[in-house]
Amino acid sequence: MARRSIYVALFAACLALSLWHGQAVQAKQPGAWVTYDRAIADLTWVAEQGEFRSELSGTFSLRAPEEFSFAYQESNLSLRRIRGYRNFTATQFQAQTAYGYGGYPLFELWKAYFWPLTQIHQEPLVFVAAERLAHRDVDRYYLESDPRKVVWIDQQTNIPLLIMEGEQASLSVTNYRFDSGDTQQYRYVELELGGEGVSGKLTLWWGDFAAWVPVEMVITEGNLTNTLTFRNWELHTDQVGDLSILKTLEWEISLGETAYNLGQWEDVIASFSKVVDIDPYYLPGYFFLAHAFYFMDNYFGAVENLQQGLMLQPDNALLLNNLAYIYMERRVNLGEAVRMAEQAVAQSRRAVYLDTLGYGYFLLGQYDLAQAILEEALAAVDESVSAESRGEIELHLEMVYHALEGD
Missing domain, CATH: 1.25.40.10 (Tetratricopeptide repeat domain)
Structure with missing residues (x-):
């Protein structure tokens, strides 16, 4: 009977340990760092290529992940509105509608360089260790389907601070800033983007509405540089319209x-x-x-x-x-x-x-x-x-x- 009691106690201890271990691993799975799927912002979009330069200022709106609109005034004060769904676009101007089938550059930039970073937590990540990176507590993961892709995620914010694909860094933190008097939550993060033929910078801001939003994206592809500057974000609402x-x-x-x-x-x-x-x-x-x-x-x-x-x-x-x-x-x-x-x-x-x-x-x-x-x-x-x-x-x-x- 005594031996049976020992076995029962050992079994209970092992069961408790396995449950604790499972909970610990589960706790190490990163959460979302962007939780809104609808938003509006004022946007200035500058495109530069050699001596060519264009600048548009208007209203950008999204319904994640693939519905967008951008409205701006032409020089004659007429309003031009572009709506996008996946690669399909409808441009409305002076009571006329023109359709496109190859995407719209502004929307493609958002989908290629911002939105995927917000979905890191949805990927099949395998936890490796808790570490320190750039004076921050981070968790290191690798991608289950591609172990060469390693991600370091900030424990406090869930923002990825470093992504390595083999020996190439596709994302790395370059700077973060606190507001004066508040060292518990940093308010700005600057991330450097890289890849084959691509370089850029993404600046994030922790807004007064308690959410992270981009305030600037600078993307250089070849000799073309696009700079997107966002202001006056409104979350959980949109102006995308009927698609x-x-x-x-x-x-x-x-x-x-x-x-x-x-x-x-x-x-x-x-x-x-x-x-x-x-x-x-x-x-x-x-x-x-x-x-x-x-x-x-x-x-x-x-x-x-x-x-x-x-x-x-x-x-x-x-x-x-x-x-x-x-x-x-x-x-x-x-x-x-x-x-x-x-x-x-x-x-x-x-x-x-x-x-x-x-x-x-x-x-x-x-x-x-x-x-x-x-x-x-x-x-x-x-x-x-x-x-x-x-x-x-x-x-x-x-x-x-x-x-x-x-x-």
Whole structure:
């Protein structure tokens, strides 16, 4: 009985130790140092590249992590507002709206250089040790999925003060300041940013609203330097506005591209018809629609959308080539088709463009020209040319050889 009591006591002690150890490890997991997801600030944005310099002052607003707006006055006092959702943007100016699909530089800077630092605590971090860094108590972690990435996080604020990726520091603390009379909570932190082809500085401020906000970001990429200066932060509110149209664009483009890859042509038409209804200037939409109509044997639908695209960009080589080839297949407008094919080849002597032009010369009975162009097309075939396209080039060349033999 005594031995059993000893075993029970040892078991209880081990259980208590394991529970304490688990709690200690859990306590070492860093918390969030930014807890707001909506905010507004006055912003001055200066971009400098060589002798070029631009400066915009306006109102910046965010709904984290991927919804933004920036509004500023033009020199004529007209208001320009840019709203962003992921890589989609809507610019409103003088009652007109223009859409963009490659992001907006201001929003991309925020997403690339500030927001990821606020999400360090969400990464799979493994605690290593409590240490001292720059006269601060910090906890050292490494990234479970990449042990070469090591992070030192301030115990008091949860702000990362040093991030090493191998032997390269992508972030390091350079300075921090206390307000006079308060040495318990520092109010300003300066962090140096680094990376391949990138350098910069991020200055954070502990505001009177008891939260950390950026007051300055200086980012240099190559010979371009962007300086963002923030003032008058308001938290837990925003002026981003309604982004439902941008979300619809993203959704329909994603659906349409997926349907295109699967050869589901009716779904391609349904999605991209909605896209160009919203944004009649979205050039890729007309390409996708034309392609879908073509494979559904809808000649007029294909031609109409290629023509719509060319109205937006008359020198687009791909649209010129595709419309020319459709005319040639139908044996209509051959003179115009060859002129369009010549325009496409003048921009790029790709094998498929050369094939269209050579085939056009063949249809016009200009066999010597057709032979020279199609032989060049065959020689230009590389890994980017599909087996089907190569087969068409070879077929057209055989047709030319046969015609020349007949002469």
